[in-house]
Amino acid sequence: MVKDSIIETFDLTKRFEVSSHEDVGYGLEYLSRLVKRKLFKRERRFTVAVDRVNLKVERGEFFGLLGPNGAGKTTLLKLLAAILYPDEGTAYVNGYDIRKERRQVRSSINIIVSGGWLGFNWWLSVEQNLKFFGRLYGLPKKLAEERTNEALKILGLEEHRNEVPFYLSSGMRQKLLLGKAFLLRSPVLFLDEPTIGLDPKAAYTVRQFVKEKLNKEYGMTVLMSTHYMEEAEMLCDRVAIMDEGRIVAVDTPDNLKKLVKKGEFLEIKAANMTPELIKKIEGLEFVEDVVTRMINPVLGISVIRIHTSNSRALMPELTHILQSEGAQIRFIRNIEPTLEDVFMNMTGKRLREG
Numbered sequence: 001m002v003k004d005s006i007i008e009t010f011d012l013t014k015r016f017e018v019s020s021h022e023d024v025g026y027g028l029e030y031l032s033r034l035v036k037r038k039l040f041k042r043e044r045r046f047t048v049a050v051d052r053v054n055l056k057v058e059r060g061e062f063f064g065l066l067g068p069n070g071a072g073k074t075t076l077l078k079l080l081a082a083i084l085y086p087d088e089g090t091a092y093v094n095g096y097d098i099r100k101e102r103r104q105v106r107s108s109i110n111i112i113v114s115g116g117w118l119g120f121n122w123w124l125s126v127e128q129n130l131k132f133f134g135r136l137y138g139l140p141k142k143l144a145e146e147r148t149n150e151a152l153k154i155l156g157l158e159e160h161r162n163e164v165p166f167y168l169s170s171g172m173r174q175k176l177l178l179g180k181a182f183l184l185r186s187p188v189l190f191l192d193e194p195t196i197g198l199d200p201k202a203a204y205t206v207r208q209f210v211k212e213k214l215n216k217e218y219g220m221t222v223l224m225s226t227h228y229m230e231e232a233e234m235l236c237d238r239v240a241i242m243d244e245g246r247i248v249a250v251d252t253p254d255n256l257k258k259l260v261k262k263g264e265f266l267e268i269k270a271a272n273m274t275p276e277l278i279k280k281i282e283g284l285e286f287v288e289d290v291v292t293r294m295i296n297p298v299l300g301i302s303v304i305r306i307h308t309s310n311s312r313a314l315m316p317e318l319t320h321i322l323q324s325e326g327a328q329i330r331f332i333r334n335i336e337p338t339l340e341d342v343f344m345n346m347t348g349k350r351l352r353e354g
């Protein structure tokens with residue numbers, strides 16, 4: 001293993017058997033299914049959730065996994081956290097083999113899975129939960145208390161210290177789970193979509209806390225999955241783009257965006273944009289791709305993003321068509337590509353639908 005990488009994977013692979021409705025049944029139905037399977041040897045089908053992944057994460061790095069639903073992000077994190085066992089290949093986490101040294105891997109990491117509230121003790125208060133985690137993982141009593149108080153303060157949970165997790169909002173629960181990471185300070189932290197479903201303010205607190213405290217101040221290596229490209233751009237030193245179990249690109253957000261520098265991007269905000277008009281724009285010469293977002297359905301105001309091979313050559317025809325079709329242009333400007341464009345460029349798909 002290379003000296004300064006804290007996570008390194010070697011052709012890491014995980015398959016899941018695809019089950020269909022025919023596999024479900026009780027009693028006799030279940031028996032007949034077993035018999036049929038033996039007699040007819042129905043072919044078993046598998047999805048490759050993680051497909052020969054080779055990845056290196058440096059010590060202290062903030063590393064992002066970006067990809068659409070079903071890309072294999074959660075499965076990859078669970079493999080590295082020694083929750084799932086690989087079918088092929090292996091990985092080293094903090095110097096330990098995820099096949100052979102699973103206990104040591106588990107004590108090197110902390111994993112926070114989205115919506116994974118199972119880690120709480122529902123009968124203990126917020127404060128007691130944190131202290132309990134600390135004590136369970138061997139912190140001395142005084143240190144556990146100190147860190148609990150600090151965590152409650154930074155995460156804005158002080159007012160809720162005496163409540164039980166059952167009555168907390170999902171944002172508060174997510175903060176409480178991060179409090180656990182703060183207490184234990186394992187060298188590696190896995191975060192599975194840490195801000196999903198949180199309001200903007202809670203999402204901001206969570207991001208700041210993870211970046212400034214856990215990553216920068218305590219030097220924890222963070223591997224985070226996300227759907228939000230803005231989040232990946234904001235937080236990550238490097239990002240791996242994942243699709244159908246494979247890593248399609250790895251680099252800093254800036255370098256990834258340079259990959260789509262071929263061509264330029266125009267953004268137009270206008271009222272009265274009809275689907276027919278957008279079809280016409282898509283058909284123009286020099287237009288590679290068009291993404292439309294309606295921002296005010298009442299006034300019919302939309303923002304459209306055009307990937308073009310030559311914006312200067314496109315402009316006269318574009319403005320002509322917009323004006324003749326009655327669109328009221330608010331602005332047209334050149335914009336930088338986003339990670340979404342990188343993803344589309346690499347896979348021909350969108351990260352998020354809509």
Ligand SMILES: Nc1ncnc2c1ncn2[C@@H]1O[C@H](COP(=O)(O)OP(=O)(O)OP(=O)(O)O)[C@@H](O)[C@H]1O
Nearest residue numbers: 016017047049067068069070071072073074075076
């Ligand atoms: N326990 C399981 N049993 C069977 N198939 C599974 C299981 N877990 C995941 N899969 C399949 O593996 C593939 C990858 O799933 P995974 O949850 O890792 O994707 P993801 O990138 O985390 O997606 P999302 O963004 O929706 O969270 C999917 O096709 C999924 O259906």
Ligand SMILES: [Mg+2]
Nearest residue numbers: 073074075192
């Ligand atoms: Mg997932």
